[in-house]
Amino acid sequence: MHDAIKKLFGYENTDPYVYLVSTKSGDKVNGQIAVDVIGFTFLKKWPRAAIFIGKDKFTHDLINESGVFALNLLSVKQMELVRTFGMRSGKNTDKFKGVEHAESGTGSPIIKNCVGYADFRVIEKVDLGDHTMFYGLAVDSNIMSEDTPLRISYFKKNAPVEWITELEKTTKESLVKSKEFFEKYAKQKGLS
Numbered sequence: 791m792h793d794a795i796k797k798l799f800g801y802e803n804t805d806p807y808v809y810l811v812s813t814k815s816g817d818k819v820n821g822q823i824a825v826d827v828i829g830f831t832f833l834k835k836w837p838r839a840a841i842f843i844g845k846d847k848f849t850h851d852l853i854n855e856s857g858v859f860a861l862n863l864l865s866v867k868q869m870e871l872v873r874t875f876g877m878r879s880g881k882n883t884d885k886f887k888g889v890e891h892a893e894s895g896t897g898s899p900i901i902k903n904c905v906g907y908a909d910f911r912v913i914e915k916v917d918l919g920d921h922t923m924f925y926g927l928a929v930d931s932n933i934m935s936e937d938t939p940l941r942i943s944y945f946k947k948n949a950p951v952e953w954i955t956e957l958e959k960t961t962k963e964s965l966v967k968s969k970e971f972f973e974k975y976a977k978q979k980g981l982s
């Protein structure tokens with residue numbers, strides 16, 4: 791079934807933008823990489839986005855507390871940020887150390903020289919078992935540079951081999967944690 795599902799959802803053909811999701815709760819600041827992002831632009835007055843954040847992520851806990859996040863669209867010149875923000879947790883390190891950034895209206899960090907950003911207030915959150923969907927209303931947005939947005943295929947093709955190996959390792963670790971969370975949820979929901 792897994793192969794059929796992957797084909798059905800165009801898994802091999804999708805080539806999403808790579809975002810750095812940032813947030814601030816009290817004096818704690820953190821961010822992570824995310825590609826599972828859906829933007830809703832249909833109603834001009836109420837632009838929204840849904841992001842899907844793993845429950846094991848530090849960013850998850852901070853967005854849960856603060857109810858705010860920003861989406862920073864990374865450029866092809868910012869691949870090293872994928873490594874810093876997407877392959878290690880802010881639970882033990884300050885990922886923003888040495889990364890030039892400003893503060894958005896909601897307090898979330900905005901990365902210098904990213905292609906652009908949007909700043910959100912969470913208006914809904916949904917428990918998905920292993921992830922939470924945070925649904926945000928955009929309160930501000932700006933384009934910051936003309937650089938080419940980073941897509942996942944570009945990263946996989948151009949990042950140093952050691953980074954790809956590291957990504958495979960961290961993805962495997964995330965899978966284990968996702969499974970643990972989803973097993974609990976499946977039990978609660980009576981799923982087999």
Ligand SMILES: Cc1cc2nc3c(=O)[nH]c(=O)nc-3n(C[C@H](O)[C@H](O)[C@H](O)COP(=O)(O)O)c2cc1C
Pocket residue numbers: 808820821822823824825826827842843844846847848849850872875876877878879880881942957964
């Ligand atoms: C290319 C890429 C895409 C990712 N997409 C997501 C995503 O959509 N949702 C998610 O929860 N984690 C995603 N991750 C994983 C997190 O960015 C990663 O686990 C991060 O280290 C979490 O950091 P934190 O614990 O400081 O929040 C992605 C990582 C990479 C490298």
